[in-house]
């Protein structure tokens with residue numbers, strides 16, 4: 001018998017959304033990727049970093065990703081000492097648990113939201129407590145004083161798409177004895193964000209990703225904004241060369257091209273709002289969305305039937321077998337053409 005830690009032996013492991021091998025033959029609306037390519041500046045920066053012969057790849061990248069911290073800080077109005085870069089925001093979520101939640105200590109999050117928090121907590125041997133949602137999208141039964149070490153708040157929520165109001169997030173920050181992690185993976189598609197709370201409350205951490213809004217899921221880039229004391233702790237924990245050279249080059253180029261970014265996110269929001277109106281005409285129940293996806297339920301509330309019908313037509317969406325979610329599907333927002341085809345397919349399926 002190999003001496004696995006009991007929590008590792010007992011855990012199932014996270015199952016990410018399906019990535020079909022023949023990806024080009026699908027309309028892929030299942031993992032909230034961006035349908036548009038990254039800024040053309042990204043390719044230029046990567047090629048420049050590679051040079052003619054890739055000689056720079058012999059050498060380690062910047063350990064601190066300092067130029068990236070400065071770019072993020074400038075963009076959002078924070079000193080670089082309030083920023084840490086991550087190899088995907090998943091990395092920083094993991095390191096937050098490692099920094100704050102020891103063996104047997106409690107980590108909280110909302111179900112439904114991002115279940116990867118539970119996987120990360122299980123690896124650490126931390127205890128997980130989930131909270132449900134009320135009908136008006138508040139946390140059901142959240143205590144006046146929440147004593148868990150960390151609480152993960154996904155806003156905009158995935159898979160449902162709604163965002164919590166800033167005043168409510170601030171109230172939660174004051175009710176958390178530990179750290180409130182505001183996972184803003186989709187904030188670039190929303191009307192607001194919680195960055196100002198990092199300045200007002202020492203226990204608030206905001207995490208972001210370049211995977212969705214900057215079309216860089218394949219580069220693995222994310223960051224967190226938090227008090228310098230939190231950033232310093234996270235810096236002790238992370239792999240010292242956590243971002244490779246090409247990712248660092250891509251990140252700076254991408255963040256600096258705000259014109260391209262603004263154009264892509266505006267198009268996705270417009271397509272989203274158009275798609276919601278169209279799918280409602282087919283009798284679907286849709287939650288107003290602040291992300292680059294929608295959660296929609298057909299009139300017969302059989303999400304799997306629609307998922308299968310779309311799958312047969314090479315349109316991939318996300319269906320969750322969880323009883324809270326099985327009546328609907330999460331559909332990422334692609335190009336207008338892809339969403340036109342999706343509406344046509346839904347009419348056919350009936």
Ligand SMILES: *Cc1c(COP(=O)(O)O)cnc(C)c1O
Pocket residue numbers: 087088089090091114154158183185208209210211217220221222
């Ligand atoms: C996509 C996603 C992440 C992970 O982002 P990466 O930067 O790709 O690791 C984190 N949280 C939520 C809620 C997400 O949807």
